[in-house]
Amino acid sequence: MTNLDSMDMQQLQGCGDYLRSMREKAGLSQQDAATRLKTPLRILQALEAEQWQQLGAPVFVRGQLRSYARLLGADISEYLHQAHLEVVRPAELVSHSYTSGLDRFLESFKRRAVYVVLTAVLVIPVWMGARSQLGSADTQTTASLDVVPATASAEVATGPAPASQPPARRAPATPYVASMVPISRADAPALSFHFNGDSWVQISAPDGSRVEQALMKAGDERNYAKGEVGNVVLGNATAVEVQQAGSTVDTTPYQRGSVARFTVSSDGSLAPISN
Template sequence: MIDDQTVNAFEAATGCGARLAQARQAAGLTLEAVGQQLHMPVQVLKSLEAEQWERLGAPVFVRGQLRSYARLLKIDLGDVLDQAQIGPVVPPQLVSHTHTPRARRIAESLGRRVLYVGITAVLAVPVWFATRGHFDGSADSPNTASLDVIPAAMPVAGGPAPTATPEAAPVAAVAAAPSAPYLASLTPVPRPATTAPAPAGAMELQFKGDSWVDIAAPDGSTVEKALIKSGETRSFNPGQVGRMVLGNASAVEVQQAGTIVDLSPYQRANVARFTVSSDGSVAPVPH
């Protein structure tokens, strides 16, 4: 127990640390025992009794440790604690963050959008110019013309334009107009179906399916050599044709003077080969 004389002796001590050390010794406590009760390291207790405040951190912590120590020893530091040169407890200063004005935020947002639009334009405009020629039907686009027909407005170099006939051979070159050049096309021009009545003794071919034909004149020149589509017809006068080769012969009906010609004697592997005399009669091709 701490008597009144001991308390007076504590009050006679000059500092907080000296009063705490004297009260601990009077209570018969060691630094280790006090440290276990207060959960403080022994070095902290020694610094408190020696008043080495700079080793204990912030003033607010030092004052709290002194009050806990005095509460354990049941002494009142009173005005001595206020007079101790621990340093005032200064509340933390609040530092406001930089405030961005609303006008500046709007300007920065618009600037980012303008930059995005500019980058998009730089990338998109060259692509648009590079690809527009594939979609625009400009006047500079070249025209096309079949090699089988010479356009009426296009003169052949070196002479007048010849009249195209069904028996004419394909023309190899056509003079190009400066403003709209023509390009050669390999697409065959379909021949119109024969509408005029066939003359007496004529041979008529009706195609009920696609058929490849090779028709030659009596002198061996080519009359027609092409793929004829289903639904078309051909008519030849007597003496105009000397030999015929008909592919897909089962889909071709041959009539001579209005009589259907049986092609089975001249047919092999669905290809019919036969000769035509001057009077229109049909005979096998001589081997």
């Protein structure tokens, strides 16, 4: 504690004796009082012995004294008032910095100028490169290979120019670029099953061997190549979407009740299983 704190704490002389007398009057031992306060016995002993230096800062001493006095029904406000421990005033925060409106405007202007410069450095080269590519692309013309240029058609209709006549100067022809980009298409599986609900399936190969037999869950999917499937049995057939080479197949002709049975020929066509 500082010297000022020590002088203030000296004004609490007699407070410990007063609390001790109030405790004895209440018929409590120090251990009983410490148990009720839920505080260590040494803290209570230091309060009654007025050994303030063992209790730490004055704010801690004030809190312990008030709790002890509240337990005993004692009034120690006079002691606290004399020791100037009644009120703890918070520290005042004083700002020593000041920013004028002009400084704030200049700072904002600097930040915006940096943003403009960075935008110009990054965007303009990209824009120039894209413009050059678009310009070069505009010089080409896409045409069908079946279209004959007008100059060639005129030569066919009128015949070639006489040898004595000097050839007429022609404007440079614009190059024609034929569009021959192939369309890519992924090959769909020969037979696929999409399960929208639980369904029991039994799939056999053309030679009769078992390919799959299981209970499928909603969201499952099975795909088979051409020639891999011979016979198919689907339980809860209405919950199964069958596709053949990417096209949905109506399994109603193959259903009896909720079970669909059909065979798959070598060419991929479906037929009901003969009983």
